[in-house]
Amino acid sequence: VNAHYQRLAALLRDGRSYGEISNSLSRDHPAQRGLSAENIRRYFTENGLNPMAHRMGRTQLRQHVASAVSQVGPTYGRRMMTGYLRASGVPATERGVRDVLRQVSAPNHVDRRQSMRNRNSIPYSASYPGHKLHMDQNEKLAMFGATHVIAVDGFSSCVTSHTTMPIKNNCLIYEEVYRPTIQTHGMWDTVRVDHGREFYLTLFMQGKNEHLRLNRQRSAYIQTPSRSNLRVERLWPEVNN
Known part of the structure; x- marks a missing residue:
């Protein structure tokens, strides 16, 4: 040292x-x-x-933070504000800035805490094979009579089943994608699809047989926007190319 x-x-x-x-x-x-x-x-x-x-006193630090908030606005949290102060030559610590921000900009502090999950979203995770089954359809070639449907395990990214059909069809998706997957690999705890109606039969059967799942505390299926179904969406560029 x-x-x-x-x-x-x-x-x-x-x-x-x-x-x-x-x-x-x-x-x-x-x-x-x-x-x-x-x-x-x-x-x-x-x-x-x-x-x-x-280290400066709390009163002096409060003055610097209040001045910085008036200059950069109320959106800076403790890390951004600490970096801004240090770049300006103020020897501030994250802990001190955090405590002062609660007092100097209390309403904005509450707003940041309430929106923290949106700004710091939780990364995707699947705990084990059979935890999440992602299903999606690709209609890029629908005008040529080809609609692709695929099922992917969230833990391993393994394509468990896929098929191609002229137009998306509830019965074909169930018979050629979901059912072969379940017969070969067993029940998934959660099936995740988008808000399209083409998965209604699949979701109905998943809900009907939910007692066969390993973890019954999880939701049997989840419908989310396509942009949130990333595990399967990331495969489509490979298929399209």
Whole structure:
């Protein structure tokens, strides 16, 4: 750590935490040992470096945050605001900015929390084979009498069944896509399709046999917009090409 004294002092003046200083040094020197947050804290103590001496008071930080909010608007959260303040030469920490934003811009803080899930959406996940079955149709060649229908396992991206028909048909989709999939691989916990009516028979049979599923706590089927059915939608460019 002694070799990085100047770097540590500069980071300390910027108001960085022990963890942030440790991460910064570890990224620049991945092969060097002894750069943990605890070693950084011990080094500061032994050399009389006090992190709190470089951090501004809550009143001063509140003034900087209030000024920044008036300049950039109310949409910045703690990370964006901390980065903005540091770029302006203000040694602020995320924790301090978070606490001040709750007071300086309380209504906007509430709005950000309520819309957090929309901005930070949950990544797609399938826990095991048989968890989610995605089904979709492709009508790019419908004018030529070819409509493709496909079923894909969400966990493995395995195409479990597919067929081509002149026009989309409830009975053909059930007989040639859904039923062969179930007979070969067993019941899926959830079938996910779009809002088209061509899957009504499939969804009816999935709901009728929901007692045969492994996890009955999950919804037997889900209808979402096509743009949300990404696991199967990503296969269509390969089919179209």
